[in-house]
Amino acid sequence: MTDIREVSVDELRHLVSERVLTGETMLLNMGPQHPSTHGVLRLLMELDGEIIVNCIPDIGFLHTGVEKNMEAKTYQKAEVMTDRLDYLNPIGNNLAYCLAVEKLLDLDVPPRAQTVRVLLAELQRISSHLIWLGTSALDLAAMSVFLYGMREREVILDIFEMCSGQRMMTTYVRPGGLWRDVPVEFEGAVRNFLALMPRRLDEYEALLTKNELFLERTQGIGVISAQDCLRWGLTGPVLRGSGVPFDVRKARPYSGYEQFEFDVPTQTAGDIYARYLVRVQEMRESLKIIEQAINRLPYGPVRSNNRKFVPPPRSELGVSMEALIHHFKLWTEGFSAPKGAVYAATESPRGELGVYLESDGGPKPYRVHFNTPTFANLQALPLMTRGRFVADAVGVIGSIDIVLGDADR
Amino acid sequence: MGIEQKLGNMGIVTARLEDVVNWSRTNSMWPMLFGLACCAIEMMSAQAANYDMSRFGMELMRASPRQSDLMIVAGRVSRKMAPVVRQLYDQMPDPKWVIAMGDCASCGGVFNNYAIVQGVDEVVPVDVYVAGCPPRPEGLIHGIVTLHEKVRKEKLTQRS
Ligand code: SF4
Numbered sequence: 001m002t003d004i005r006e007v008s009v010d011e012l013r014h015l016v017s018e019r020v021l022t023g024e025t026m027l028l029n030m031g032p033q034h035p036s037t038h039g040v041l042r043l044l045m046e047l048d049g050e051i052i053v054n055c056i057p058d059i060g061f062l063h064t065g066v067e068k069n070m071e072a073k074t075y076q077k078a079e080v081m082t083d084r085l086d087y088l089n090p091i092g093n094n095l096a097y098c099l100a101v102e103k104l105l106d107l108d109v110p111p112r113a114q115t116v117r118v119l120l121a122e123l124q125r126i127s128s129h130l131i132w133l134g135t136s137a138l139d140l141a142a143m144s145v146f147l148y149g150m151r152e153r154e155v156i157l158d159i160f161e162m163c164s165g166q167r168m169m170t171t172y173v174r175p176g177g178l179w180r181d182v183p184v185e186f187e188g189a190v191r192n193f194l195a196l197m198p199r200r201l202d203e204y205e206a207l208l209t210k211n212e213l214f215l216e217r218t219q220g221i222g223v224i225s226a227q228d229c230l231r232w233g234l235t236g237p238v239l240r241g242s243g244v245p246f247d248v249r250k251a252r253p254y255s256g257y258e259q260f261e262f263d264v265p266t267q268t269a270g271d272i273y274a275r276y277l278v279r280v281q282e283m284r285e286s287l288k289i290i291e292q293a294i295n296r297l298p299y300g301p302v303r304s305n306n307r308k309f310v311p312p313p314r315s316e317l318g319v320s321m322e323a324l325i326h327h328f329k330l331w332t333e334g335f336s337a338p339k340g341a342v343y344a345a346t347e348s349p350r351g352e353l354g355v356y357l358e359s360d361g362g363p364k365p366y367r368v369h370f371n372t373p374t375f376a377n378l379q380a381l382p383l384m385t386r387g388r389f390v391a392d393a394v395g396v397i398g399s400i401d402i403v404l405g406d407a408d409r
Numbered sequence: 410m411g412i413e414q415k416l417g418n419m420g421i422v423t424a425r426l427e428d429v430v431n432w433s434r435t436n437s438m439w440p441m442l443f444g445l446a447c448c449a450i451e452m453m454s455a456q457a458a459n460y461d462m463s464r465f466g467m468e469l470m471r472a473s474p475r476q477s478d479l480m481i482v483a484g485r486v487s488r489k490m491a492p493v494v495r496q497l498y499d500q501m502p503d504p505k506w507v508i509a510m511g512d513c514a515s516c517g518g519v520f521n522n523y524a525i526v527q528g529v530d531e532v533v534p535v536d537v538y539v540a541g542c543p544p545r546p547e548g549l550i551h552g553i554v555t556l557h558e559k560v561r562k563e564k565l566t567q568r569s
Contacts, residue, residue, distance in 0.1 A: 032490065032493055033474075033493065033497055034472070035442050035472040039444060039445070039446070039449070040445055042492060058488075060489050061486070061487060061490045061493070062446055062484075062487055063487050063489060063524050064446075064485055064487065064518075064520055064524055064525060065520065065523055065524035065525065067520040067522075068522060069520060069522075070522070073522070080519060081519065084446070084447055084519070084520075087446060087447035087450060088450065106431070114497075131450065131453075135453075142476045146457070146523050147457055147458045150453065150454055150458065150459065151457065151458050151459060153454070154454070154459045166450075167545065168447060168450065168451065168543055168544075168554065169542060169543065175543075300418075341481030381504050404446075405446055405447065
């Protein structure tokens, strides 16, 4: 364990203005343990009274070494690490990683698996947005939305659990398809959720959208222009809240998103309120996608038949020697991927989540890198908070929807 | 027993001081509002309506370590975070307890690497370990009830 080191203002000279050194402005530390930094973000704020002169994010308190750890595991086993990156979006992370592996191997995915993937990814998007809605409203002192949001999230988690046996870290999406087929109760549960959710969304909106206190705390605060968004490489609802209709699901469709009809909601104001509206609208769009997916869920296998990369079904092991050999080989030494490098991008609830995978021809990835949306979006925090009140910083952090696991990896 | 029978029904209950103190400690234990990673999300679920930790007198999460009795280490502790966790622990007033929630906090979990402290018990003393990655909210509640049992058996003389 490293010792706690006192940092003198002199060491921070390159980060803060000269006025700190003369004592005209004050340095304030916020986090890493702070209820509204949504995890372990640390902010160093230079304050002129209540006004933020500069706000410097300090990340890395949740650095987990996921990328390095994945290099020591075979392609299948490395997947469990991806769940734990952006822990509000485990299925989306699995999907991004599997898309990259499939691209590397040139592996086919059966249509049923693709549709289930889309369906689950959208459910995950809603559950992530619900957490965002609850926690960021909580930061602005709206307590009940949190309790309502968590209630609906449980319905989604029940669906995940019935598919995979786990509530959060499912590892359900696998290279070449899914771990197993969805159970029979799945369709009923999804339809039940579809019937329930629009009403509940109206309920949240009734609590917030026209709430005078909420408007006061969100409108015109944390503004970022479309140009700045592009310059800093921001993606996701932050970008769309500033008026740029960029969504990876539309721009570079994956996993069959091109077959679904949905809109990309945008707002032009670029403030906290705009981002709120975008996310709430996104939940409604996700519901549309889920409805289309469950209506046209095709029948068929959920795993590729390519036995070199995808283990055979359990039922074959007792009757086929070849299946047994494949199974044994795949789970002891894994498969060797061809040499090369690929990049696969998906739209996570927070923005573009990309996976860069490099293979040296062996059974383990040579290098894995995640291009994560939180990391990019967090850079805009100083820009959005400069010249605002300290209390506004809390709202801005909430509106970016940071997940430190995603930024620090 | 004897004195109660003699006094009749005067609305008096006799008990040992130790029991009363421990009883009050278990029924208003304030956890610290402090989440690290994925497990913190399940800790939030445990507090929300479906699981409702306030049934055990623990609805009040305090954001300041100086007002809390219980530290739930919910998530993986990185090497950069470890000194902070220790500092938070030191800031809590006695008596204080620690629950290591999840595999990461208990033993490093799936992350056996350079970045993660292999179990938060390297940094702070842990009373109850909760297994799972992440533990279900019921798992956390079970951990808390287990801690309550432990606290009820504590001797006043053992704590300075
Ligand atoms: S135990 Fe699992 S869920 Fe909890 S912090 Fe560790 S990786 Fe995340």
